[in-house]
Each structure stands twice: as C-alpha cells, then as structure tokens.
Amino acid sequence: MKKIFVLMCVLVSLSSYSQEEKKSNIDFVNTFQFTLGFSNLAPNESMMGDAHSEAFPAIGARLGIFSYNRFTIGLHLNLHRMDVKSNDFFGHFEKTTVFTPGFYLSYYQPITEESLIEPYLSYDNSQYTTKGYGKELNAESDGLGLGLDYQHKIGNRAYVTFGLKYTFNKMRTETHPNWEKYINNYNYMTAKIGFTFSKNRL
Amino acid sequence: MKKLLLLALTPLLFSNCTRDYYENDERIIIEGKVMRNNVPLQNTEVRIYPVYNASPSSGTIGEITFNNSNDYADDGHTIIKTKTDASGKINTSLPRNINTNIYAIKISNGYNSKYYGYISQYNTSNYYVNLGTLNY
Numbered sequence: 585m586k587k588i589f590v591l592m593c594v595l596v597s598l599s600s601y602s603q604e605e606k607k608s609n610i611d612f613v614n615t616f617q618f619t620l621g622f623s624n625l626a627p628n629e630s631m632m633g634d635a636h637s638e639a640f641p642a643i644g645a646r647l648g649i650f651s652y653n654r655f656t657i658g659l660h661l662n663l664h665r666m667d668v669k670s671n672d673f674f675g676h677f678e679k680t681t682v683f684t685p686g687f688y689l690s691y692y693q694p695i696t697e698e699s700l701i702e703p704y705l706s707y708d709n710s711q712y713t714t715k716g717y718g719k720e721l722n723a724e725s726d727g728l729g730l731g732l733d734y735q736h737k738i739g740n741r742a743y744v745t746f747g748l749k750y751t752f753n754k755m756r757t758e759t760h761p762n763w764e765k766y767i768n769n770y771n772y773m774t775a776k777i778g779f780t781f782s783k784n785r786l
Numbered sequence: 787m788k789k790l791l792l793l794a795l796t797p798l799l800f801s802n803c804t805r806d807y808y809e810n811d812e813r814i815i816i817e818g819k820v821m822r823n824n825v826p827l828q829n830t831e832v833r834i835y836p837v838y839n840a841s842p843s844s845g846t847i848g849e850i851t852f853n854n855s856n857d858y859a860d861d862g863h864t865i866i867k868t869k870t871d872a873s874g875k876i877n878t879s880l881p882r883n884i885n886t887n888i889y890a891i892k893i894s895n896g897y898n899s900k901y902y903g904y905i906s907q908y909n910t911s912n913y914y915v916n917l918g919t920l921n922y
Contacts, residue, residue, distance in 0.1 A: 598917075617838070617865070629877070650842060653896075654801070671866070671867045671868065672868040672869070672878060673878050673879055673902070674879075675808070675865055676833075676864045676865055676866060676867045707897060712810070718809070718863055719806040719808065719863060719865065720806070720807050720808065721807075721808040721809070721810060721881055722807075722808070722809055722810065723809075723810030723811075723881075724810075750845060755810065756811060757811060757813050758809050758811060758812050758813075758913060759812065759813040759815065759879070759913045760814075760815045760816075760912055760913040760914040761864065761912075763813070763815050763817075763879065767813055767879065
C-alpha cells in the first residue's frame, strides 16, 4: 500500500513538474490519472457477461507518455474483480480477477474555462484468473476500448474526472463455430470517477 | 519436534488448496438429454468432473458402475454444475483441464446419483460432444 502511494506521488509530481515551463507542442509524461468505479456493466449476451456480476471496485490508472498538441499516447492499467453468478455454462467457480494493461490514444477538447472532455481509444489486453472450489481457470482477451472522460478543474493542475468506457473484447478461445460468437465476443461498460493531474491543458 | 513436523507439512496443505488448473484457450461444447422412463428429467442437477485414473477405449457414453464406490467418483472438483432444462436437455461447455481430457458426468435426482462416462478424445469432434440420451 505504501509503495503504491509513493508511486502515485511520483507520477503526480512528474505530471506537474516544471510548472513554469512555457507551453510547447510536444510534451512527455505530462498526465496521470487514478480512478475507481464499476465495471462489467451492461455486458452483451456472452459467456463471460452472463456468468459474472458487476465489478466493484474497478481500479484504473493511466499515464500519458507523449503528447503532441492535444493528442496523448500513454499506458493504462486496470484491475477489477467480479463474482461468478452463474455456473451453468462457464464453470463451477467463485470469483474472477481481471488485470488489464494496455495503451491509449486520447484527444482533449476544452468546453469551458474550467472543464474539458477527453475521448480516447485504447487497446486492452485482459488477463482473467478465475478461482473457486479448489480450481483455477486462466483466460485472455484482446479488447478495443472507446471512452469519454469529463474533467473539471479543481486545482492548478488537478481535475476531478468522470468517465465512461465501452470495451469490445475478443476472448482467445478455440471452440465449435456455432458457439464461437457467444464464447468469444465479450463487451461491457466501465464507469469511473477519480482525479487527473495534468499540465498545460486549461 | 511437533513444531518441525507441522512446519514440514504446511506446504502440503497449501499444495492441496488448488488442484485443478484449467485454461480457457479451448472450450468443448457439451449437449445431451436426460430421460427417465421415456420422460424428460427436468431441473435435475448435472455435474461434470475431471477423471485422472480412467482409460476409455471408445467414445460410447453409458452408465458407469463402480467396483469400489470411490473409483472415478467426483471428489469435490466439479468443473460444471448445471441443471437440465424443461425438456431434460443439457447445454454447457468445458474449459481445458491441463492434466486430463477425460471427464465423467454425475446426475443427481433427490438423494440418488448415477454416473456416466466418459467424455474423451474419442467422442469429441471440433470442440463438440453430444452425450446423446442418458437414461436415468
């Protein structure tokens, strides 16, 4: 816990560093975001969606690595855990933990002097570990995320952030063609609230 | 000495906590029907579990009778726990067990259970197994 706190402080410091620098088109490590929220919301009709409950808390962090004008490319990490609510088709388990590293591309657009919206695209490589009743099941998926953040300025470089993201996942599972769509296409929404620390925006 | 013995046995306790490992890189679809006296057996519990000590030689699935009641019995590591629908049908899927590709089926009605087997490479084709009609 202490290490996570220290790491967050370092990332926030990095993203707020060189406060007096004049604005430039290109910037490095200028944005850090930390959020909590719900995941696996409104899943499509799929094996994973039907088998699992909503996930809370869904913990998310992302770091902008390179910015050009209002575009940012960065890395993100997400973690959520959900209960297995239906064993019928999925298997006899209790909980699934999902760890999702990936990268994103975003563009921010100021809407008032104090707020902005930031749509983004992300690649999500999710790793699922399901446990329960003396068993473990491992799975993996590739996902495309479409997200939109609303950020309201609350400090010099701090923004309170609300966001929604919809993820289209393709599970890496070989199965009978008639069930391929049900087993492999897993889509869901994530809702989050948190803070973004960024320089040179508003 | 007692402490030393406890310490030595501790890893064994933990190693038994998770025995069955599965990978989701493959899923076998399982379909079938459960009948009793030519009537579909609905809302009946069906369990599928991995079997490590059986060597089926054909794809025929029928009732298994045991010489010893512990032979091939479900030892608590059920991978599928489902119920038959209103027409007695089973529809489920199996992830890949990393240690075996042989599974048995346990059907329970009230306090009575019957075992059927085996799901194996002999009756799996293109990630699909049809159990046919299992007469309870």
